Amino acid sequence: MDIKVNVREAQGDCYVVDLGGEIDVYTSPKVKDAIGELIDRGVYHLVINLEKVRYIDSTGLGVLIGGLKRVREHGGSVNLVCTNPQIKKIFDITGLVKIFGIFESEDAAMKALV
Amino acid sequence: MNQPVQHPEEKVDVVELRVPCKAEWVALARLSVAAVASRLHFSIDEIEDIKLAVAEACTNAIQHAHGSSYIEIRCEALPDRLRISVRDHGRGTRPESIQSRDLDDERVGGLGVFLIRSLMDDVQYDVHPENGTQLVMTKNLIV
Numbered sequence: 296m297d298i299k300v301n302v303r304e305a306q307g308d309c310y311v312v313d314l315g316g317e318i319d320v321y322t323s324p325k326v327k328d329a330i331g332e333l334i335d336r337g338v339y340h341l342v343i344n345l346e347k348v349r350y351i352d353s354t355g356l357g358v359l360i361g362g363l364k365r366v367r368e369h370g371g372s373v374n375l376v377c378t379n380p381q382i383k384k385i386f387d388i389t390g391l392v393k394i395f396g397i398f399e400s401e402d403a404a405m406k407a408l409v
Numbered sequence: 410m411n412q413p414v415q416h417p418e419e420k421v422d423v424v425e426l427r428v429p430c431k432a433e434w435v436a437l438a439r440l441s442v443a444a445v446a447s448r449l450h451f452s453i454d455e456i457e458d459i460k461l462a463v464a465e466a467c468t469n470a471i472q473h474a475h476g477s478s479y480i481e482i483r484c485e486a487l488p489d490r491l492r493i494s495v496r497d498h499g500r501g502t503r504p505e506s507i508q509s510r511d512l513d514d515e516r517v518g519g520l521g522v523f524l525i526r527s528l529m530d531d532v533q534y535d536v537h538p539e540n541g542t543q544l545v546m547t548k549n550l551i552v
Binding site: 317319320321350352353354356357381385388389 | 432433435436454457460461464465467468471472520521523524527528
């Protein structure tokens, strides 16, 4: 099972976290660490790109919710890029579409950051 | 393990798997059950639903079933449905740990149970705080 995490600086004070592979109870700590490290450094505007994620479960969703809560405390935001219908479905049925900005492209997600 | 009641006329093929109650084995469990579902000709979307439900059940066991060294997964391939039982032998599982969540609630707890209930057609829990938890979930095969 694999998880790929890549962090890169984007425009302004925004960062993009590219995720790839499978996010579950075993791999989600690595994602949590990457997002937590950015927030600890004072990065509060994030785009998390899920385009290459094949699978995510509730522990992965929990990491994303945890990151969103932390950046919101500093007036920040998290937007997601998601094109995989199965993963979009999970955000739909859990109601998380109401708390995350979910976009089809990284450009759109970046432009919509508060 | 308490076995679900079968109708006498029902023909059942059974696949059983026992995995360590550890995070690194959840992928094996979900992929094994996905292979069973594929053998029964569930659609790709349905297989994804089943995979996620099994993973959530295993994750719940890992996070809440203290002292369970393994998880037992039993797949019963019935003519019109797949019934999956996920059982741990841990102590200390509290019934509230398997409660679903309110959709307006941004807390993480209960998300896994909510997903299982959303993705499967029938879900039954049998919780024994001193003797483990058995979750039996069913996905109907729509021909």
